[in-house]
Amino acid sequence: MKKIIYFLSLFLLQYSCAKQPHLELVSPDGKLTVKLDNSENKLTYNLYKNDTEIILNSKISILQNSKVEVVNTKQKQVNKSWNPVWGQFSEINNHYNELEVTLNYEGVPATLFIRSYINGLAFRFKVSELPKNSTSSFFIEYGLSNKSQLYSPAGSGKLLEPVSVENLTQLDTKKHHLKIPLVAEVSQDKYVSILESDLISASGFDVMSLQIDKQSKQLISKNDFTSKEDNIITPWRVILVEDTIGDLLINTVSLNVAAENKIKDPSWIKPGKTLWDWRVHGYTAKDGFTYGIDNESYYRFIDFAAENDIEYFMIDDAWYTHVEPGKMTLSEKLDLEKVIEYAKEKEVELLLYYDRRHGNYGDKELFPYYKSLNMKGIKYGFMGPKVPFTRDAIRLSAESNLLIDFHDGPVPFTGVSRTYPNAITREFCHAQQDYRKAFTPKTFIRMALINALQGPLDMNNGIFDVTSVNAGERQKGPKKRNSLQTTSVAEAARTLIIFSGLVCIPDAPEAYAEKLDLFEFIKEMPVGKWDETKILHAKMDAYISTARRHGDEWFIGSVHSKGGTLDFSLDFLKENKTYTVTYYEDTKETNSKTNPEAYQVRTATVKKGDVIKANIVAGSGHCMWIRPV
Numbered sequence: 183m184k185k186i187i188y189f190l191s192l193f194l195l196q197y198s199c200a201k202q203p204h205l206e207l208v209s210p211d212g213k214l215t216v217k218l219d220n221s222e223n224k225l226t227y228n229l230y231k232n233d234t235e236i237i238l239n240s241k242i243s244i245l246q247n248s249k250v251e252v253v254n255t256k257q258k259q260v261n262k263s264w265n266p267v268w269g270q271f272s273e274i275n276n277h278y279n280e281l282e283v284t285l286n287y288e289g290v291p292a293t294l295f296i297r298s299y300i301n302g303l304a305f306r307f308k309v310s311e312l313p314k315n316s317t318s319s320f321f322i323e324y325g326l327s328n329k330s331q332l333y334s335p336a337g338s339g340k341l342l343e344p345v346s347v348e349n350l351t352q353l354d355t356k357k358h359h360l361k362i363p364l365v366a367e368v369s370q371d372k373y374v375s376i377l378e379s380d381l382i383s384a385s386g387f388d389v390m391s392l393q394i395d396k397q398s399k400q401l402i403s404k405n406d407f408t409s410k411e412d413n414i415i416t417p418w419r420v421i422l423v424e425d426t427i428g429d430l431l432i433n434t435v436s437l438n439v440a441a442e443n444k445i446k447d448p449s450w451i452k453p454g455k456t457l458w459d460w461r462v463h464g465y466t467a468k469d470g471f472t473y474g475i476d477n478e479s480y481y482r483f484i485d486f487a488a489e490n491d492i493e494y495f496m497i498d499d500a501w502y503t504h505v506e507p508g509k510m511t512l513s514e515k516l517d518l519e520k521v522i523e524y525a526k527e528k529e530v531e532l533l534l535y536y537d538r539r540h541g542n543y544g545d546k547e548l549f550p551y552y553k554s555l556n557m558k559g560i561k562y563g564f565m566g567p568k569v570p571f572t573r574d575a576i577r578l579s580a581e582s583n584l585l586i587d588f589h590d591g592p593v594p595f596t597g598v599s600r601t602y603p604n605a606i607t608r609e610f611c612h613a614q615q616d617y618r619k620a621f622t623p624k625t626f627i628r629m630a631l632i633n634a635l636q637g638p639l640d641m642n643n644g645i646f647d648v649t650s651v652n653a654g655e656r657q658k659g660p661k662k663r664n665s666l667q668t669t670s671v672a673e674a675a676r677t678l679i680i681f682s683g684l685v686c687i688p689d690a691p692e693a694y695a696e697k698l699d700l701f702e703f704i705k706e707m708p709v710g711k712w713d714e715t716k717i718l719h720a721k722m723d724a725y726i727s728t729a730r731r732h733g734d735e736w737f738i739g740s741v742h743s744k745g746g747t748l749d750f751s752l753d754f755l756k757e758n759k760t761y762t763v764t765y766y767e768d769t770k771e772t773n774s775k776t777n778p779e780a781y782q783v784r785t786a787t788v789k790k791g792d793v794i795k796a797n798i799v800a801g802s803g804h805c806m807w808i809r810p811v
Contacts, residue, residue, distance in 0.1 A: 203255040207281040223249035240323035244307040248287040267603035268710040302435035312409035363635035375422040379436040379597040428717030440597025453683040453710025454493030461688040464657035486691035488528035496533040508547035531558035549582040559585030594636040606683035607640040623743035643676035644687035648778040672803030675739035736808040745800030755790040766805035774801030
């Protein structure tokens with residue numbers, strides 16, 4: 183009888199254990215592990231990479247004030263590839279393990295989905311039924327180690343110096359707001375970024391906000407939402423984990439969890455480069471011509487674009503004087519119809535600005551009107567960080583086959599370039615010539631390593647006539663003279679480093695024509711059509727080097743805020759091939775403050791395994807174009 187009782191007890195114990203939900207998820211390579219805990223009717227998670235603690239004892243909830251019970255779990259693995267319409271890669275592997283957790287919040291059923299990639303983690307909730315018009319909260323805590331250093335986007339203000347987690351509660355949140363994408367240096371070889379993805383699919387949610395919990399002294403995100411319909415779906419909360427800070431920029435987790443392409447035929451969507459008139463107004467060329475809002479100015483832009491294979495020309499503000507639904511009164515300075523016809527003859531596409539401050543008449547009429555003008559896209563200014571409006575604008579512009587470029591503090595819709603690839607770029611950064619006192623070579627490095635994590639940026643790099651800008655010869659240039667610290671070479675490099683589907687170069691055609699040997703780097707660059715991207719060097723506040731491949735050609739751009747030598751090992755080239763490399767680089771006389779336009783262009787041959795030493799002066803850059811002989 184004792185033996186029967188023993189074996190029966192053992193069986194029941196094993197059966198009970200077998201029925202316990204599995205609360206651990208490991209990445210496909212076995213290095214990243216997330217462990218859930220449901221003790222005390224709360225749900226917490228811990229994240230580890232190998233034996234390193236990344237995030238510990240952190241709560242996660244969709245109904246924060248309710249007790250939760252884990253009802254069941256199930257796992258699956260997905261390993262498939264997809265091809266973006268445009269991007270940093272021509273093919274992206276979507277390989278993850280997923281844990282689906284069925285939850286019960288005091289009678290309210292919910293499902294938590296966790297996806298673990300080799301270099302990141304993503305959380306999303308789904309709730310089928312909530313009381314109508316009730317307010318709930320998507321809550322998640324990030325229990326980073328006390329020594330972790332946090333870096334946040336700073337908008338157009340002065341840079342926020344890194345703050346450690348142990349000093350979070352001392353941060354003056356009235357002056358400094360932590361924003362996504364947030365970068366955390368956990369240790370010298372572990373970097374984390376906190377952001378979100380697929381907000382465009384999550385109706386009723388605003389942009390993810392970051393706060394400091396005074397009790398736990400930890401970083402949290404808490405986004406309230408009102409349930410107006412059934413089947414609530416949240417955005418993905420994404421945690422990227424990399425061994426180097428540069429690899430955060432080529433991490434594809436945010437794109438992989440975004441909704442798939444919703445445009446049935448995206449063949450009309452063409453990434454590329456664009457000239458832009460706004461920063462050239464008032465500039466007088468050597469032949470005596472002064473640029474402004476007029477046909478002759480625009481003809482010059484279009485001619486240069488046609489001669490140098492630049493796909494687009496962007497016309498900014500003040501081309502119209504009055505707005506009505508589906509109609510605009512054109513400025514007397516300009517005959518837009520003739521400009522449109524001229525661009526058509528030269529096979530240059532046009533992009534046209536719209537300023538929402540000039541009239542809110544609804545975009546249902548606006549986008550078809552732009553399409554009727556034969557525009558290829560719209561640059562949308564001063565729409566504000568409004569999620570529902572921005573979501574609708576992206577969808578409606580796609581219905582009119584228009585590219586859309588958001589300016590002036592837009593919503594960071596991370597992953598949207600997969601879902602709606604017509605959302606070609608956005609000014610989620612401090613643009614080059616705005617608020618000069620806050621933009622420095624260090625600022626550029628910060629934005630390249632932080633702001634760019636949320637997706638393509640429109641920063642307006644590519645100023646070649648730095649001396650003219652510093653002399654105050656532009657109506658829309660910096661108000662303070664001699665405040666632009668950069669070099670012509672650095673500007674060329676920046677157009678490659680900052681990823682975008684639309685690279686907007688802001689200088690006059692004559693400025694580029696006078697440096698055509700340097701402009702060659704920009705001209706030959708196939709924007710947005712990259713097969714592969716690597717970050718070869720990256721250090722916060724110091725330097726960054728980006729390498730992008732198209733076919734068998736490599737384009738490499740570097741900048742260094744402090745100056746120094748960067749070594750490039752060409753191990754990524756193919757065996758038994760000889761390559762021609764063109765260097766666009768500083769001279770001994772180059773100085774970002776006193777002699778910013780000094781540069782040299784030279785060619786050589788290289789092969790796999792060669793090491794290039796790039797000498798860069800403070801505030802300058804270095805470019806290489808490598809292609810098979």
